[in-house]
Amino acid sequence: MIEKTVKIVNKAGLHTRPAATIVKLAAKYKSEFFIYRDGMNINGKSIIGVMTLAAEIGSELKLTFDGPDEQEACDEIVAYFERGFDEL
Amino acid sequence: MKSFKDIYKNSENKISGIAAAPGIVIGQVYLFTKEKLEISKAPITNIQEAISNFEEALKQSKKELTKIFGIAREKMDEVRAAIFEAQLMILDDPILLSNIEKRIKDEMIQPEYIVADEISKYQELMIISHESYMKERAHDIEDIKHRIIRNLQKKRWQSKIEKNLIVVSEALTPADTLLFSRRESLGFVTDHGGLTSHAAIISRSLNIPAVVGTHNASTIVKDGDTIIVDGFHGYIIINPTEEQLSFFKEKQKKLFEIQKGLEEFRDQPAVTLDGKEINLEANVDVTGEIDIVITSTAKGIGLYRSEQILNELGSFPDEDEQTNIYSKLASRIYPKFVTIRAFDIGGDKFRFSEYKEPNPFLGLRGIRFLLENEKLFRTQIRAVLKSSENKNIRFMIPMISTLDEVWRTQKIIQECKSELKKEKIKFDNQIKIGIMIEVPSAAIMAKEYSEEIDFISIGTNDLIQYMMAVDRGNDLVSNLYQEFSPVVIRTIDHIVKAAKHRKIPVSICGEMAADTLAIPLLVGLGLETLSMSPGTILYAKRIIQGFEFKKAKLLAEECLQSKSEVEIQKKVKKFFDDNNISRTRNII
Numbered sequence: 001m002i003e004k005t006v007k008i009v010n011k012a013g014l015h016t017r018p019a020a021t022i023v024k025l026a027a028k029y030k031s032e033f034f035i036y037r038d039g040m041n042i043n044g045k046s047i048i049g050v051m052t053l054a055a056e057i058g059s060e061l062k063l064t065f066d067g068p069d070e071q072e073a074c075d076e077i078v079a080y081f082e083r084g085f086d087e088l
Numbered sequence: 089m090k091s092f093k094d095i096y097k098n099s100e101n102k103i104s105g106i107a108a109a110p111g112i113v114i115g116q117v118y119l120f121t122k123e124k125l126e127i128s129k130a131p132i133t134n135i136q137e138a139i140s141n142f143e144e145a146l147k148q149s150k151k152e153l154t155k156i157f158g159i160a161r162e163k164m165d166e167v168r169a170a171i172f173e174a175q176l177m178i179l180d181d182p183i184l185l186s187n188i189e190k191r192i193k194d195e196m197i198q199p200e201y202i203v204a205d206e207i208s209k210y211q212e213l214m215i216i217s218h219e220s221y222m223k224e225r226a227h228d229i230e231d232i233k234h235r236i237i238r239n240l241q242k243k244r245w246q247s248k249i250e251k252n253l254i255v256v257s258e259a260l261t262p263a264d265t266l267l268f269s270r271r272e273s274l275g276f277v278t279d280h281g282g283l284t285s286h287a288a289i290i291s292r293s294l295n296i297p298a299v300v301g302t303h304n305a306s307t308i309v310k311d312g313d314t315i316i317v318d319g320f321h322g323y324i325i326i327n328p329t330e331e332q333l334s335f336f337k338e339k340q341k342k343l344f345e346i347q348k349g350l351e352e353f354r355d356q357p358a359v360t361l362d363g364k365e366i367n368l369e370a371n372v373d374v375t376g377e378i379d380i381v382i383t384s385t386a387k388g389i390g391l392y393r394s395e396q397i398l399n400e401l402g403s404f405p406d407e408d409e410q411t412n413i414y415s416k417l418a419s420r421i422y423p424k425f426v427t428i429r430a431f432d433i434g435g436d437k438f439r440f441s442e443y444k445e446p447n448p449f450l451g452l453r454g455i456r457f458l459l460e461n462e463k464l465f466r467t468q469i470r471a472v473l474k475s476s477e478n479k480n481i482r483f484m485i486p487m488i489s490t491l492d493e494v495w496r497t498q499k500i501i502q503e504c505k506s507e508l509k510k511e512k513i514k515f516d517n518q519i520k521i522g523i524m525i526e527v528p529s530a531a532i533m534a535k536e537y538s539e540e541i542d543f544i545s546i547g548t549n550d551l552i553q554y555m556m557a558v559d560r561g562n563d564l565v566s567n568l569y570q571e572f573s574p575v576v577i578r579t580i581d582h583i584v585k586a587a588k589h590r591k592i593p594v595s596i597c598g599e600m601a602a603d604t605l606a607i608p609l610l611v612g613l614g615l616e617t618l619s620m621s622p623g624t625i626l627y628a629k630r631i632i633q634g635f636e637f638k639k640a641k642l643l644a645e646e647c648l649q650s651k652s653e654v655e656i657q658k659k660v661k662k663f664f665d666d667n668n669i670s671r672t673r674n675i676i
Contacts, residue, residue: 016171024177045182048178048210048229051229052214054217054222
């Protein structure tokens with residue numbers, strides 16, 4: 001299992017479009033992917049779950065990846081967070 | 089024998105409304121309350137059926153959303169588009185769906201309850217968030233929740249409705265009316281709506297007796313009550329007495345004989361006593377109606393309301409689906425012709441966008457909507473052209489209010505024609521393009537429009553509504569919806585003269601043409617083509633054969649001088665008396 005903390009860096013935060021993209025990225029991998037925030041573990045493959053996350057600029061989220069392709073999944077999704085959801 | 093008047097005078101178990109579709113039926117009530125989204129927590133016995141209903145509802149929701157999304161994408165900003173996309177993804181959300189299915193199996197409760205409960209869980213999380221935009225997000229989720237539940241309930245009540253019942257409801261959408269007619273409903277009764285509400289129009293075209301605008305019938309009658317619906321006089325009778333039953337059964341018998349008597353007109357032309365022939369055409373709402381049209385002796389289809397496809401499919405048809413529908417229609421009716429009216433969406437007919445218009449009848453309707461959604465408009469134009477190979481299709485544009493709209497439409501049609509030529513697809517290059525005149529601004533400029541287009545069809549329902557500034561669906565003011573208002577008669581006269589001046593065909597396709605009382609006056613005004621529900625064509629023939637054109641012209645001239653609707657009605661009724669023409673509702 002890989003654990004990684006990411007920071008929201010784009011101005012609009014984790015709004016609907018990046019939420020959808022994250023779920024689409026996660027769906028490509030077999031590994032489980034969870035997002036931890038405010039005491040809740042949200043399954044990253046569930047769009048309705050990810051949409052419940054209010055994450056404004058500056059907030060931190062803990063991501064966990066677990067499965068056969070966890071490294072690839074982690075790399076791609078963390079990179080997407082770091083690019084500020086391509087909104088920078 | 090007692091008259092209707094006697095019967096109604098002494099009946100305490102009656103409710104009055106507006107006679108919306110003629111006929112008399114006696115039957116059991118099915119009380120239809122769909123509008124309130126009530127979620128049933130009833131237990132289920134068949135898990136397999138519940139799961140498959142759930143999957144079916146997801147599929148249907150996906151279909152609806154995909155179409156809306158596909159068409160609206162061009163017009164939407166990125167944020168809106170993302171919301172639609174997310175909604176679509178929710179319908180595939182593996183975690184959500186497996187939880188719902190698991191709970192259906194474990195708890196054995198109606199799927200709609202589980203869906204509501206599961207999705208609400210997420211909404212609550214969004215609402216308690218300190219971020220204000222999360223509340224909006226919760227609201228967006230509401231939409232998808234409703235869509236799934238609505239489709240689930242449709243599934244549920246579709247299988248519940250028994251055949252041969254009289255549907256009583258607060259209001260009926262066109263889609264409801266169609267659905268019930270498929271379940272062979274005997275009659276319709278609604279609290280709201282006027283003579284020209286779409287439920288009323290559809291009941292008439294399907295020959296199903298209806299009384300609308302009763303204000304409170306749905307709160308008084310109960311499921312399983314026996315009622316009589318009198319679609320001639322606009323009354324319903326609840327749990328009739330023996331005397332009332334035998335009276336109405338007698339009337340039904342008589343009515344049946346009159347209808348048999350009308351059959352003799354089937355093989356006769358619609359010609360006045362002095363030899364003036366009137367073209368009677370059919371209005372078509374529903375695909376299943378084509379058979380009725382073919383046997384109705386109509387000269388062709390004067391109005392095919394293409395937006396009904398949306399009601400039947402529950403979603404937007406793409407170009408191929410449309411081509412398929414229009415081609416079938418054109419070849420079924422061949423060698424007669426069909427006038428396809430472009431999607432008349434908006435107003436009360438179809439709410440398309442997320443934005444709720446405060447004044448839909450003055451909003452994005454008809455051609456305005458189509459020009460705003462050009463991609464959709466093009467799919468229809470291309471489909472119509474592709475189906476026109478046999479040269480028996482005419483294309484008609486609704487809600488024109490400026491000449492610019494005509495020019496823009498013609499330009500788009502021209503572009504579609506060039507595309508099809510390049511694609512080497514055959515079509516009728518001379519296809520006739522006409523407009524509906526139903527807005528006063530177009531009526532006043534009828535002469536100028538006549539120089540630009542191939543034909544005019546007067547849509548009296550909307551024209552009257554806009555001229556009198558009265559909402560036709562509002563029974564509080566529906567008494568102001570006056571077909572025989574002098575302003576309506578004068579406007580029709582103005583349009584007919586303008587069209588004749590340019591020698592282009594002009595017809596009437598509103599409900600007024602189907603009002604047997606209006607026929608002599610319309611003929612007298614010079615209209616040679618009337619388009620009406622196929623079921624009324626034989627009635628119209630009988631009337632037309634009963635008077636001379638010469639006299640009808642005099643009647644029209646007199647009415648053009650009249651100052652009030654009452655005066656005109658009086659003149660028209662006198663015309664019927666003087667010429668010994670009887671109306672069906674007076675015979676029975």
